Amino acid sequence: MLVAVKAGRLVLAGNAQEKTGYRCPGCNELVILRRGRHKIAHFAHRPGSKCRLGEGETSEHLLGKRQLLQWYRQQGYQVKLEAYLPQIAQRPDLLLTEKDRRVAIEFQCSPLSLERLRERNAGYRQCGISFHWLLGAPYQKRRLQVAKVAQFTQEVAGRPVLLFWDTRVGRLLVQRDLLQCSFVHGTEMGPVMMIRAQIHHLNGIQYGRGGGVIVRQMLTSLPGHYPLAACPLVCHDTVPTWPVLDEPVIMWRIRVVMALIHQPVFTFWSQANWREWLAVMAADHWLNFGCLDGRSLRDNLLVIFTQELLRERVLIACPDGYILFQHPVWFTSVPEKLKYLERGGFSRISALK
Ligand SMILES: [Zn+2]
Known part of the structure; x- marks a missing residue:
């Protein structure tokens, strides 16, 4: 600690004139003034003190x-x-x-x-x-x-x-x-480059050494066991966001899209239900905030994804909610998806800044 009490006054260790007679402001025990070569001047309790003030500083x-x-x-x-x-x-x-x-x-x-x-x-x-x-x-x-x-x-x-x-x-x-996108640090990459990088990483997750159990579980719910990297383009997050999930955002988006595939077309959600449904898909992957409640940061993620689903006409908006208009479609292979990207498919369906 930097401050101790002497004669009823607080003294900063750096300004201490005498060598002794300082007391801890917490427990009132006598403390030692230390002026070492390595640490700046400070006060410390005597060995064996139970007071935790200044402990381990x-x-x-x-x-x-x-x-x-x-x-x-x-x-x-x-x-x-x-x-x-x-x-x-x-x-x-x-x-x-x-x-x-x-x-x-x-x-x-x-x-x-x-x-x-x-x-x-x-x-x-x-x-x-x-x-x-x-x-x-x-x-x-x-x-x-x-x-x-x-x-x-x-x-x-x-x-x-x-x-x-x-x-x-x-x-x-x-x-x-x-701010970041899945697997991509920095924001100077264009969306198409970003999608390519994400495809590469998804392949790594699925087929690389130790490819996760979670991924395999995710995939069993997919008809035809399509590769993860061939997911619909709407799964790719290309708008950088502040970290709110303990997994890449794309994994959450893929789960949402998989769940949408199992929902009957024309399913209706009120706006509140839709948000809740999206949030539930992230399950326990939401990070816990300590200094603010984090709600607006989480909402930001939900809003961006919803806008993209609307733009791709997976969802359509109605006055009081959203309707599932069509199922997102998995590409039959990664090369097919890459070819589609090269032909400018991404810019056609998603007018991102
Ligand atoms: Zn003390």
Whole structure:
């Protein structure tokens, strides 16, 4: 921890004049002032203490908190470091005050379960405090697991983002570029290229080493055991979306299309039932969000797919819902599908930007 109490006043470890006499603001035990070569100045409990305050803090965490203190002060906020909120027994790393608005800043450098994260956020909500989670080095991987992405997704200016604090440069990084299509990272690829890449990956999943049991189960429900990669073009997701499923979006779309094939033509769904039906097809693949409820991000996925099914006239819209107008048709082979793509079939049926 960076702050301790002496003579009734809070002292920042970096400003501590005397060597001893500091007490933990949590348990009031005497704490040790540490000024090492590797870690910035901080306070630590004596060995054997049962107090968990400051326990297991890495040097990154200590340094980041101190940087953030200065950084937010420069932005004109009133900042309290490690302030204790008795009402909810929580101690955010920083607490910002701007007029009557309070914001808790957590700098997360260690693993944190979704449950703990939700508990902490629920506490802040209860006090009317908004919050931001800034992620440290252990989260700054090239491919952060989608479950972690969802856990820490926050909304900034109406858009989903991840926030990072980089202690090497003392800077806030706002990551917005996590929008993706199945198997394709980055958004510079055109739809036809993307579909080709997805076909390649679907083949890999089905016929590659260890081709999934799930895939085989999926396929047994298909008449004629057609290859997965020969799925109707409407299965391919070519509009990048924020991660909301723990599987590629195309797998969910394929399940939906397979289920549609088993529905009688002219089946009717109210709008609400249709959405629910689509959501159920993703079953337990929906990711759990920790900082926001995620509903609008999930809805976005359902809306895009519905629009494409309408455009391909699989569905038609009626005033209070949707009607299954025709069954999506599986290609008889992958080469046939590729040929269709080459002839511009994709641009004909789906006018994507
Ligand atoms: Zn303590």
